[in-house]
Amino acid sequence: MNPEVFDYEDIQLIPNKCIIESRSEADTSVKFGPRTFKIPVVPANMETVINDDLAVWLAQHEYFYIMHRFQPEKRHDFVKMMHGKDLFASISVGVKQEELDFIQELAAANDVPEYITIDIAHGHSNSVIRMIQHIKKYLPDSFVIAGNVGTPEAVRELENAGADATKVGIGPGKACITKLKTGFGTGGWQLAALRLCSKAASKPLIADGGIRYNGDIAKSIRFGATMVMIGSLLAGHQQSPGSIIKIDGKTYKQYWGSASETQKGAYRNVEGKQMLVPYRGDIADTLSEMQQDLQSSISYAGGSKLMDIRLVDYVVVKNSVLNGDSY
Ligand SMILES: NC(=O)C1=CN([C@@H]2O[C@H](COP(=O)(O)OP(=O)(O)OC[C@H]3O[C@@H](n4cnc5c(N)ncnc54)[C@H](OP(=O)(O)O)[C@@H]3O)[C@@H](O)[C@H]2O)C=CC1
Numbered sequence: 001m002n003p004e005v006f007d008y009e010d011i012q013l014i015p016n017k018c019i020i021e022s023r024s025e026a027d028t029s030v031k032f033g034p035r036t037f038k039i040p041v042v043p044a045n046m047e048t049v050i051n052d053d054l055a056v057w058l059a060q061h062e063y064f065y066i067m068h069r070f071q072p073e074k075r076h077d078f079v080k081m082m083h084g085k086d087l088f089a090s091i092s093v094g095v096k097q098e099e100l101d102f103i104q105e106l107a108a109a110n111d112v113p114e115y116i117t118i119d120i121a122h123g124h125s126n127s128v129i130r131m132i133q134h135i136k137k138y139l140p141d142s143f144v145i146a147g148n149v150g151t152p153e154a155v156r157e158l159e160n161a162g163a164d165a166t167k168v169g170i171g172p173g174k175a176c177i178t179k180l181k182t183g184f185g186t187g188g189w190q191l192a193a194l195r196l197c198s199k200a201a202s203k204p205l206i207a208d209g210g211i212r213y214n215g216d217i218a219k220s221i222r223f224g225a226t227m228v229m230i231g232s233l234l235a236g237h238q239q240s241p242g243s244i245i246k247i248d249g250k251t252y253k254q255y256w257g258s259a260s261e262t263q264k265g266a267y268r269n270v271e272g273k274q275m276l277v278p279y280r281g282d283i284a285d286t287l288s289e290m291q292q293d294l295q296s297s298i299s300y301a302g303g304s305k306l307m308d309i310r311l312v313d314y315v316v317v318k319n320s321v322l323n324g325d326s327y
């Protein structure tokens, strides 16, 4: 295997001597844009992962969130609703003319979201650069996340256009079929792509897609992410918007790609699929477990805070997780 090309399951981080007395001393918090959050995890901005109620709960409990863009007519009221509850507003936009108009509408009403994510499949494009510049002109106080990208050149270009953070991941997602349909992407080498992008980045990166175990969050931080976006692992909760489905006594929730036929309502430029994910109960428990596991990661790193994970060494062990461990 080319040592420069690897994915989450191929990497193990190497422990350093522990300097804390208890994992509870390890600080998992992360500053991202104008705010600090409990853990470097954000549920994916997908219709089966996030909705208004969950966004409110996450913001109230110091977790980052990004509302999806698939009910465009509700977004302005969403911003007002969050601000009315004294919570931060974090929304997604596309790049078409009506989205440019929407930014001007928010600016005219002085409803300024704290975070705006430009969310399209191929983010290394003039349409995204135009949108970044448009947001910076009309809503200069919003923190702009642009994506998705998969190359250092793209990170550099979007940062130069004014993006405050970029989102890395073309096709590593669980509901994704981009690699199969187009032959392109970072599917199968997402972690290595993140590493390459981080060498070019001068602003924060979000690692997006391909997280299958909690340990993958620490690996993302090691290879340059400041925040980690997670879809399928966070789609199976009581609070998740997808419907509950029972098959042979087992409980699942629906999860579909944002470029799936289900989402689009038509079979055109489809690059995603619909699937079921196991039901996992209360999202609060899953997020707490992620925090505890990250605290352990920090202790194995020989540190006391999240970014100490950046300093550890690693080995490439092909198929180590798949060969040995499952739970
Ligand atoms: N992270 C990932 O790997 C992927 C994520 N997605 C998700 O699916 C959702 C829909 O994405 P998307 O289809 O981009 O959104 P849209 O359908 O809103 O497309 C955004 C704009 O970009 C254009 N566009 C889209 N893809 C390309 C391309 N490959 N080349 C040139 N122009 C393009 C579209 O025009 P037109 O439709 O006419 O081409 C449209 O004007 C988003 O939430 C996105 O994040 C989708 C695929 C991959």
Ligand SMILES: Nc1nc2c(ncn2[C@@H]2O[C@H](COP(=O)(O)O)[C@@H](O)[C@H]2O)c(=O)[nH]1
Pocket: 044, 045, 046, 148, 169, 170, 171, 172, 173, 174, 175, 176, 177, 178, 208, 209, 210, 211, 229, 230, 231, 232, 233, 256, 257, 258, 259, 260, 271, 272, 273
């Ligand atoms: N290629 C596609 N990617 C998609 C689609 N819908 C969402 N996504 C991406 O997946 C991640 C979540 O990945 P997961 O491994 O945690 O499940 C999400 O944030 C998007 O970037 C799609 O239809 N096609």
